[in-house]
Amino acid sequence: MNDQYGREPNFERAVPPGDNMERSVCSECGFVDYQNPKIVVGSVTTWNDKILLCRRSIEPRSGFWTLPAGYLELHETPEVGAKREAQEEACASIEIDRVLAIYSIPRISQVQIIYRATLKQDEIAAGPESQEVKLFPWNEIPWTDLAFPSVDWALRHYREVINAEQFSPFSNPQEGL
Amino acid sequence: MNDQYGREPNFERAVPPGDNMERSVCSECGFVDYQNPKIVVGSVTTWNDKILLCRRSIEPRSGFWTLPAGYLELHETPEVGAKREAQEEACASIEIDRVLAIYSIPRISQVQIIYRATLKQDEIAAGPESQEVKLFPWNEIPWTDLAFPSVDWALRHYREVINAEQFSPFSNPQEGL
Ligand SMILES: [Zn+2]
Ligand SMILES: [Zn+2]
Numbered sequence: 001m002n003d004q005y006g007r008e009p010n011f012e013r014a015v016p017p018g019d020n021m022e023r024s025v026c027s028e029c030g031f032v033d034y035q036n037p038k039i040v041v042g043s044v045t046t047w048n049d050k051i052l053l054c055r056r057s058i059e060p061r062s063g064f065w066t067l068p069a070g071y072l073e074l075h076e077t078p079e080v081g082a083k084r085e086a087q088e089e090a091c092a093s094i095e096i097d098r099v100l101a102i103y104s105i106p107r108i109s110q111v112q113i114i115y116r117a118t119l120k121q122d123e124i125a126a127g128p129e130s131q132e133v134k135l136f137p138w139n140e141i142p143w144t145d146l147a148f149p150s151v152d153w154a155l156r157h158y159r160e161v162i163n164a165e166q167f168s169p170f171s172n173p174q175e176g177l
Numbered sequence: 178m179n180d181q182y183g184r185e186p187n188f189e190r191a192v193p194p195g196d197n198m199e200r201s202v203c204s205e206c207g208f209v210d211y212q213n214p215k216i217v218v219g220s221v222t223t224w225n226d227k228i229l230l231c232r233r234s235i236e237p238r239s240g241f242w243t244l245p246a247g248y249l250e251l252h253e254t255p256e257v258g259a260k261r262e263a264q265e266e267a268c269a270s271i272e273i274d275r276v277l278a279i280y281s282i283p284r285i286s287q288v289q290i291i292y293r294a295t296l297k298q299d300e301i302a303a304g305p306e307s308q309e310v311k312l313f314p315w316n317e318i319p320w321t322d323l324a325f326p327s328v329d330w331a332l333r334h335y336r337e338v339i340n341a342e343q344f345s346p347f348s349n350p351q352e353g354l
Contacts, residue, residue: 010206026203026206026208028205028206029187029203029205029206029208031203031206031208031210033208033210035251036213036215036216036248036249036251037216037249037250037251037253038213039213039214039216039288071213072213072214072288073214074212074213074214074286075283075284075286076214076283076286077281077283078279078281078288079348080283098345099276099279099345099346102255102276102279102290104254104255106252106253106254107252109251109252109253111216111249111255111290113279113288164343166341166343166344166345167343167345168275168276168343168344168345168346169276169345169346171256
């Protein structure tokens with residue numbers, strides 16, 4: 001799985017003792033690869049009426065615009081993870097307001113927790129995974145250059161509750177499941 | 178990691194090529210164990226004013242009362258996972274209403290998505306992981322025999338929004354982080 005030792009694990013499907021499902025088991029060393037769904041945390045972050053987007057400098061979808069978001073790390077709360085991603089990708093210090101949406105992409109076993117957030121100050125800059133970061137007024141959002149469908153969903157869902165104090169988090173739009 | 182092959186993987190900490198963090202790497206075969214936070218999905222499910230609880234038949238906390246909840250499987254949405262857990266643990270067919278809470282237990286890298294739900298019919302029975310399942314009126318909830326702190330949190334949070342249509346999901350109570 002990496003070339004550090006010049007060897008490759010050799011996985012086969014088998015039911016580990018005490019389990020009730022087939023898993024990937026390494027036939028070399030017996031390691032069981034318990035794969036789990038992955039959690040992405042991110043935010044629709046605003047400064048006044050403008051929305052923070054980051055133009056990706058890495059694959060997949062390099063050159064396209066996305067929300068500051070990424071994988072939750074071990075021992076991290078989702079809120080802390082969303083703040084860290086804004087810091088890493090846009091050098092942005094953000095304040096979490098509330099949960100905007102929980103999306104899921106079952107095909108790739110991903111659950112996304114997206115917060116509504118605000119910038120603490122008007123200072124942003126591209127981090128290593130961004131070519132460019134920018135605050136967009138609604139009518140200038142680059143809709144056709146968004147990196148992922150869930151970026152589109154989150155922006156539109158954000159707009160629906162822009163003046164709402166209390167709301168239930170959105171999930172995937174009907175056409176998005 | 179299991180005894181199926183009579184061998185044990187031999188993990189050491191190393192930074193895989195292209196990565197920026199130490200991970201567990203098997204010195205036998207080079208497998209990188211990218212550990213991720215785990216997602217638990219569950220529900221506070223009611224029938225009229227009574228709340229469904231399950232008395233655990235498995236460790237940890239065998240004999241104590243819990244909500245129907247468990248790990249999200251690969252390629253499963255959180256809503257489908259919460260329904261599956263209610264079915265498995267209480268033979269209960271449930272309807273998801275909305276997200277009640279997102280709790281996180283960073284010590285064990287766990288994120289819990291707990292829904293508010295209702296039983297579709299008044300038919301429940303203990304599944305293989307439950308000794309007993311029961312619908313409790315609020316004033317008979319076995320507070321001192323709950324399996325986990327987050328069960329207590331979810332019940333009290335449920336109570337706070339019992340008549341609310343729109344509300345933001347709760348997160349860990351102050352004393353619970
Ligand atoms: Zn191996
Ligand atoms: Zn190995």
